[in-house]
Amino acid sequence: MTNDDVLAEFRGAGALREGHFVLSSGLHSPVFLQKNLVFMDTTRCERLCKALAAKIIAQVGKVDVAISPAVGGIIPGYETARHLGVRSLYVERDGGEFKLRRGFTVEPGEKVVMVEDIVTTGLSSRECIAAIKAAGGEVVAAACIVDRSGGRADVGVPLIALATLDVPAYPADALPPELAAIPVQDPGSRRLKA
Template sequence: MTRDEVLDIFRECGAILEGHFVLTSGLHSPVFLQKARVFQYPDKTEILCKALAERVRAEVPGGIDLIVSPAVGGIVPGYETARHLGVRAVWVEREDGEFRLRRFEIPKGARVMIVEDILSTGLSIRETMAAVEKLGANVVACGVLVDRSDGEVDVGVPLVALAGYKVPAYPADQLPPELAALPAVKPGSRGLA
């Protein structure tokens, strides 16, 4: 699946938004990928995650034992990618501000792949990796549907990205005038009560 085919699915679902957005990372961007608009369509989600699973088979030697995703955004693509790989899918969730595996167990030494929806700074992936490694499992790769850094972010293990899509992002005190002139919207899930 090509980058353009991936982005076409996002466009078809109305998931590429333009305006002034505050990302989960705290950075500001003129573009937001509202993946929930894609995930509401099981057929579109299946196309993307099946393609990601095929890339994982080709690019991750030795395979994986299970997928771990950060809640909330990574649960759907993690589950659907795991389905196509024939492995379990579990997730971490925040407890006292830190990701923890609350509902599941991971065997020590398990070969784990972290699957996330969109990669911007890699913070959620690194936090998920820390939670998994604390339990004695081995993170062998990470997978994302879209890498907003287009390869610039290093998560510490091989990254399998279905598509790279470089989108500008700025600290709040370094906004270009055209972005600063628009009201900021925070559409992500982190910080919701």
């Protein structure tokens, strides 16, 4: 599956949006990938995750388990794990840190692929990988549907992306004038109030 094929899936789902958006990282961007519109379509999600699983196998071989960060990584993590034929676990925040909970465990030395939805800065991926390592897993790679950093995100292990885009993202105090002139939208969930 090529970058264009992946983008066609997002466009087909109405999930490739343009405007002025605050990303979960807090950065601002003229492009937002509304991934949930893609993942709610089981056929579309299966195509993407099956292709990601094939790419993981081609690059790192067999793994023992796929682990994702909650909440955004759970669906692509599960579907990718299904195509890898391995368990699907996820980490979630507990006291502000990612941890395996709900009876999830990894055996020491198990080969883990960390599966994420979209990578921008790599922060969530790095935090997830740290939690997996703390639990005894050996993270052989990280994988995502879209790396929107243009390949610049450093997650601390090899990053396997189904598609790589170079989408600009800016701190709030360094917006280009054309982006600052557009009303901002905050479609993510990280800053929702309880």
